[in-house]
Amino acid sequence: xxxxxxDQLVKRDARSTLRAEFTVKSINNDQQVVVGExxxxxxxxxxxxxxxxxxLVQLAHAFVEEDKIKMVDVLHSNKWIHASIIESFIxxxxxxxxxxxxxxxxxxxxxxxxxxxxxxxxxxxxxxxxYVYKQLADVEYDYLPTHIGLTEQNNGHYHSFIVEVDENGRxxxxxxxxAADGHTHDIRFGTATELxxxxxxxxxxxxxxxxED
Numbered sequence: 324x325x326x327x328x329x330d331q332l333v334k335r336d337a338r339s340t341l342r343a344e345f346t347v348k349s350i351n352n353d354q355q356v357v358v359g360e361x362x363x364x365x366x367x368x369x370x371x372x373x374x375x376x377x378x379l380v381q382l383a384h385a386f387v388e389e390d391k392i393k394m395v396d397v398l399h400s401n402k403w404i405h406a407s408i409i410e411s412f413i414x415x416x417x418x419x420x421x422x423x424x425x426x427x428x429x430x431x432x433x434x435x436x437x438x439x440x441x442x443x444x445x446x447x448x449x450x451x452x453x454y455v456y457k458q459l460a461d462v463e464y465d466y467l468p469t470h471i472g473l474t475e476q477n478n479g480h481y482h483s484f485i486v487e488v489d490e491n492g493r494x495x496x497x498x499x500x501x502a503a504d505g506h507t508h509d510i511r512f513g514t515a516t517e518l519x520x521x522x523x524x525x526x527x528x529x530x531x532x533x534x535e536d
Contacts, residue, residue, distance in 0.1 A: 408428055476524075
């Protein structure tokens with residue numbers, strides 16, 4: 324993605340709500356911990372919005388400084404679950420797992436019912452909600468309409484998948500290939516398949532190489 328005219332941003336008059344979803348990248352079943360990016364700079368999210376690195380650092384620091392590490396809910400319910408933020412950091416250059424400048428959280432899930440939903444693949448990502456001042460920006464980014472890959476393993480197997488997305492990166496439709504017993508999964512969202520045989524699979528869309536023309 325290339326950013327143009329970044330010095331000509333226009334600040335809006337009032338704060339508005341920012342919501343963005345990022346897929347959890349690792350799950351530690353023994354410790355009941357999930358780890359992933361909450362937000363990454365220069366990434367156009369599903370609401371056609373992005374954050375600059377400095378603003379993201381300010382948001383991440385304020386989250387800890389204002390003692391919000393117990394404020395974890397499900398599906399923006401604002402009903403805090405029994406969970407704790409045990410790590411919060413900005414990914415450094417050369418990090419093998421996360422994009423440089425991304426805000427990363429590790430969350431320990433104490434609630435057994437919530438953890439069961441994580442294990443089943445029903446809860447598989449972070450969704451950030453914050454009040455921010457939004458600004459207009461002129462951006463240019465690459466668009467990859469079709470994504471093909473393999474899901475993560477769950478229930479002892481994985482699937483091949485194909486997903487079609489629109490110009491804003493929103494998943495339009497998708498499906499998996501069959502497992503050994505013949506079952507498949509539909510795909511309607513950008514983080515996990517639909518349930519099939521009482522389970523789901525997490526998956527990741529292909530990333531466009533920013534160095535390619």
